[in-house]
Amino acid sequence: MDDYHKITVEKTGLKINNPTRYELIGKGVQGAVFRISEDRCVKVYARERHCLKESEALNLGQHSAIVPKVFDVGAKYIVMEYIKGQSMKDYLQPLAIIPDPIAKQLVFIFKEMKRMGFTRIDASIRHLIVNEQGEVKVIDHVNSLKTRHLWPMDFFKALGKLKLLDTFLYQLKEMDPDLYCEWKAMMDTGVN
Template structure:
């Protein structure tokens, strides 16, 4: 649901020209996103700090196929590749949940470790499933500053969607050690929050 913030960004000339044909995509806590021509998207932020943080993360993970490529960054905006696909939670509601998604999520978290993230987590709403069943991260936050040792938000989201047990069962097949660790941590978290 759109919020009532007002946004302003001092675009460079090229982005200004592209923005003339922009289409609204969505709005989150930190900013508003528009589709641009040339398969790009622009995110306009409320705060300079949030813009800088997200832009710097996208720069650092530029070699990873799990993140959109950053094209340019201003004080209050970033231009990056547009991510096509369906939000993970919406995808699960429409198409169900299977082993391939679990495997792709496991590989994503291996990539987070490779990239030396301190936050090994992502929300369902920040993950998109592309047409070829690849996972893309659209809104990386606090990846190098917050410490989370397992995919807590993701698993909490899967719990709400009633597919957490299926996910854990798949991870047991893929990596029993990780499955035991994640299951123990998420069960402790859910019990403490009285969510089970």
């Protein structure tokens, strides 16, 4: 089961060499993700520094329900919990409103990121995964301790494109008026 060590990823065009039977389930700027069992996946990085950055962020979140559990870390790979579900974008696209339980989880996630010490209080809408139980988890934490976003500006932009930002802001104002005022002020002034 640990033949995932044979998988390599090169930065040049993210060239992937996968001599294993593991299915490629995603790839991005820093690496590629392969499903290695029913409940685990491995992210293989092109550069060790990206692996180190993400493992540091995941380590901070191991006592939180919002990040995947980590099982093993190497120089260029992390074996972690496989989150079976769909991206928040795919989940929200057919909807006219954000269901309240999801909106509450989103608010919790961004507050939890701050509590954990992340400097990026934000997430790409494609990195928010809604699992089969309706729980939301965040994947891809390479820049969670590097990039500085004081509010979920990328997430808000994505909600705007889905025409759901006003709905979410209304829900936020009802759930947490202080946080609403804080984020709205940052949004209006263009603060990162």
